[in-house]
Amino acid sequence: MSIRIGLLGFGTVASGIPYLLRENGSKITDAAGNTLEIAKILVKDNEEKNRLLAAGNDFNFVTNVDDILSDDSIAIVVELMGRIEPAKTFITKALEAGKNVVSANKDLIATHGAALIALAKEKEVAFYYEAAVAGGIPILRTLANSLAADKVTRILGVLNGTSNFMMTKMVDEGWTYEAALAEAQALGYAESDPTNDVEGIDAAYKAVILSQFGFGMTIDFDQVSHQGISTITQDDVAVAQQLGYVIKLLGSVEETPSGIFAEVSPTFLPKSHPLASVNDVMNAVFVESIGIGESMYYGPGAGQKPTATSVAADIIRIARRITEGNLGKSFNEFTRETVIANPNDVQSNYYFAVDTPDKKGQLLRLAELFNAEDISFEQVLQQKANGERARVVIITHSLNKTQLANIKQKLQDEPEFELLNTFKVLGE
Amino acid sequence: MSIRIGLLGFGTVASGIPYLLRENGSKITDAAGNTLEIAKILVKDNEEKNRLLAAGNDFNFVTNVDDILSDDSIAIVVELMGRIEPAKTFITKALEAGKNVVSANKDLIATHGAALIALAKEKEVAFYYEAAVAGGIPILRTLANSLAADKVTRILGVLNGTSNFMMTKMVDEGWTYEAALAEAQALGYAESDPTNDVEGIDAAYKAVILSQFGFGMTIDFDQVSHQGISTITQDDVAVAQQLGYVIKLLGSVEETPSGIFAEVSPTFLPKSHPLASVNDVMNAVFVESIGIGESMYYGPGAGQKPTATSVAADIIRIARRITEGNLGKSFNEFTRETVIANPNDVQSNYYFAVDTPDKKGQLLRLAELFNAEDISFEQVLQQKANGERARVVIITHSLNKTQLANIKQKLQDEPEFELLNTFKVLGE
Incomplete structure (x- = not known):
């Protein structure tokens, strides 16, 4: 007897699922240990249902979620609606009804995942969401299974395809932020309100989920600081290039002696770093660990077929577990007490671009300010002196978040300097 | 009660296993659903045993494999001896004794894997070997699980760290093959007889295993043609660079309309290809598929801790299955009838370097020869004319293996030409 699936939503990603089941039927059946059948699909209303039927979609479309939730023959519910509600309510009800759930909803999982995971555990059903992070890249399953014997020390990721597409245009072709955004919007990569993509919010959701799988800790979304790409100028890009770096918007999660730290920020990456050549809408997750050392997982971060492939892998895994009569295992078994790092333990090199008066003694004054915070320079570059103002670029040696906050304050307090x-x- | 493990061999990789169990004990216990215990370790003789004990290794070393095979308390046997025998006999006996087996032995699995896999299936025990391909990169498990819903069309891999280290020296620093080999030997990357690494044999073993996981087909090792890097000259490297390519030794497995084809060969890769920046001893596997599209898995191909991490992931997976009372699943469930491609269906662009007399009409003659085989040029470059001999470099459009064999024969038959x-x- 087939394993019956209920889909919640039939948008772009969801409609990729029947495609995969059709194209790879026998392979999927072998892997799942059973045939899979899309029993019912929830759509918004009769209008959508009739439109889909008229377009030749031969499925059992329903408009009331209870038709799926109360159907005992349906073992797996696949939520592909996005946003928080009603997805959260539907997933909760599905888990309560003893159904296994697959979701690709990163916003929901990053903000309400803990409760849903606990509910799934209590009900002894599976709740999988590989596609929630980096679309087609199987990073969550890899962290949970292949790195089960490893200790991750840092995860760095190009986690948002839209902003990476824009950064690629800005870095490789010298475009302005505004031009890159317009192109991303024209191509349908960026929404009319691009905030989530360009300000690092989308990447921060993913960093929350990565911290669970990589470090066993559940960070709150608002504990992930995020800085976006909208302030990056052509000057920043040019000086990065000159010094041997590429600028990327990176999500980063690391464990320090005092705890875990996650943030999303534009980052100067050495050109030789594997993440530096991840371009256009591609994503990649770079994992540093004591066992493997350095590994990277690269692929499309979004798109119909890649995301549907990840969702289908979750469905197959659950179907296999149903076939084997063995559903207990959580998607991620690694959990520890969550401890957030002391800012003094969070270290990095930094780039500072400072606008100064173009007159004698300014570099000395800057050096005094940094020195007073115990921050030393790795490289200093004075650019664009025009007789009135000059632009000074500094790459520092390692400093911590407290030092960073202090020096930023000091620079702001100097009336003649402007911190650009x-x-x-990232060091070599 | 702990799950007890017997190690066969205590070389570099094997001694990394206790390190991981110690460093990541509680995480591993959570993932395995049980504690893991190294019960016995097989070493060669009493001399090795005494040396290891004297060095402070606190394990139960044994010198007779039967001490492990006949110990009913040992559930998992981990073979890390390498080579075909006695590893093959020991694994066979372990499987026959109903023990689960983990191995990292690519030579053995590529040449005798089918029989061992069948035996494991018959005995309903697990036989896992993630570390056999690309050391620390979790590529086999990813193909088996995360790409379960996908259809792979081509796998390209930098599968041998030693030859990749050498190619990196040759490409980035202009070294000769001989200098690169001497350095690889000095650093301990290459053995005194480097044949397996530099002639693509090691990579061909891995291509055999990748074809099983990616395509469900079992190619014989001798059906994988392999060409090595020893004939690559500084001229080849320089012209590749000039034309926008990097030369890498790539393993390639692809499915054509008539069947599967696998080979290992030096390959011109566009500089923008993700594999082009895989340098030094790192490995990477690039997967093209109808679902995900393009994905790449990058990491160390060898080394103690990376390989031990992959082996430990296999151990954990099996331990989990033992805990759950559920051992039936093969490491790779994807199997189809193996059909080897018709050479006419195996297509690629090619680079030809031809030594010609430095006189009028030679390019015309070359063009006539290629044209007669219906091969067209994408780029032609005449180099190094010295009045006597000239060097002509051709990049062709796509041709098949039959055309390739024909044109090579034709060039060899021309007394004035020498095919270098x-x-x-690889096209863009």
Whole structure:
């Protein structure tokens, strides 16, 4: 007897699922240990239902979620509606009804995942969400299974395809932020309100989920600081290039002696770093660990077929477990007490671009300010002196978040200096 | 009660296992659903045993494999001896004794894997070997699980760290093959007889295993043609660079309309290809598929801790299955009838370097020869004319293996031409 699936939503990603089941039927059946059948699909209303039927979609579309939730023959519910509500309510009801759930909803899982995971555990059903992070890249399953014997020390990721597409245009082709955004919007990569993508919010959701799988800790979304790409100028890009770096918007989660720290920020990456050549809408997750050392997982972060492939892998895994009569295992078994790092333990090199008067003694004054905070320079570059103002670029040696906050304050307090930008710099 | 493990061999990789169990004990216990215990370790003789004990290794070393095979309390046997025998006999006996087996032995699995896999299936025990391909990269488990809903069309891999280290020296620093080999040997990357690494044999073993996981087909090792890096000259490297390519030794497995084809060969890769920046001893596997599209898995291909991490992930997976009372699943469930491609269906662009007399009409003659085989040029470059001999470099459009064999024969039959080198070229 087939394993019956209920889909919640039939948008782009969801409609990729029947495609995969059709194209790879026998392989999927072998992997799942059973045939899979899309029993019912929830759509918004009769209008959508009739439109889909008229377009030749031969499925049992329903408009009331209870038709799926109360159907005992349905073992797996796949939520592909996005947003928080009604997805959260529907998933909760599905888990309570003893159904296994697959979701690709990163916003929901990053903000309400803990409760849903606990509910799934209590009900002894599976709740999988591989597609919630980096679409087609199987990073969560890899962290949970293949790195089960490893200790992750840092995860760095290009986690948002839209902003990476824009950064690629800005870095490789010298475009302005505004031009890159317009192009991303024209191509349908960025929404009319691009805030979530360009300000690092989308990447921060993913960092929350990565911290669970990589470090066993559940950070709150508002504990992940995020800085976006909208303030990056052509000057920043040019000086990065000159010094051998590429700027990328990176999500980063690391464990320090005092705890875990996660943030999303534009980062100067050495050109030789594997993440530096991740371009356009592609995503990649770079994992540093004591066992493997350095590994990277690269692929499309979004899109119909890649995301549907990840969702289908979750469905197959659950179907296999149903076939084997063995559903207890959580998607991620690694949990520890969550401890947030002391800011003094969070270290990085930094890039500072400072606008100064173009007159004698300014570099000395800057050096005094940094020195007073015990921050030393790795590289200093004076650019664009025009007789009135000059632009000084500094790459520092390692400093911590307390030092960073202090020096930023000091620079702001100096009436003659203007701090143009500050970005993280990844050492070689 | 702990799950008890017997190690066969205590070389570099094996001694990394206790390190991981110690460093990541509680995480591993959570993932395995049980504690793991190294019960016995097989070493060669009393001399090795005494040396290891004297060095402070606190394990139960045994010198007779039967001490492990006949110990009913041992559930998992981990073979890390390498080579075909006695590993093959020991694994066979372990499987026959109903023990689960983990191995990292690519030579053995590529040449005798089918029989061992069948035996494991018959005995309903697990036989896992993630570390056999690309050391620390979790590529086999990813193909089996995360790409379960996908259809792979081509796998390209930098599968041998030693030859990749050498190619990196040759490409980035202009070293000769001989200098690169001497350095690889000095650093301990290459053995005194480097044949397996530099002639693509090691990579061909891995291609055999990748074809099982990616395509469900079991190619014989001798059906994988392999060409090594020893004939690559500084001229080849320089012209590749000039034309926008990097030369890498790539393993390739692809499905054509008539069947599967696998080979290992030096390949011109566009500089923008993700595999082009995989340098030094790192490995990477690039997967093309109808679902995800393009994904890449990057990491160390060898080394103690990376390989031990992959082996430990296999151990944990099996331990979990033992805990759940559920051992039936094969490491790879995807199997189809193996059909080898018709050579006419195996297509690629190619690079030809031809030594010609430095006189009028030679390019015309070359063009006539290629044209007669219906091969067209994408780029032609005449180099190094010295009044006597000239070097002509051709990048072709796509041709098949039959055309390739024909044109090579034709060039060899021309007394005035010398075919210096022919390599595959990956299109943009």
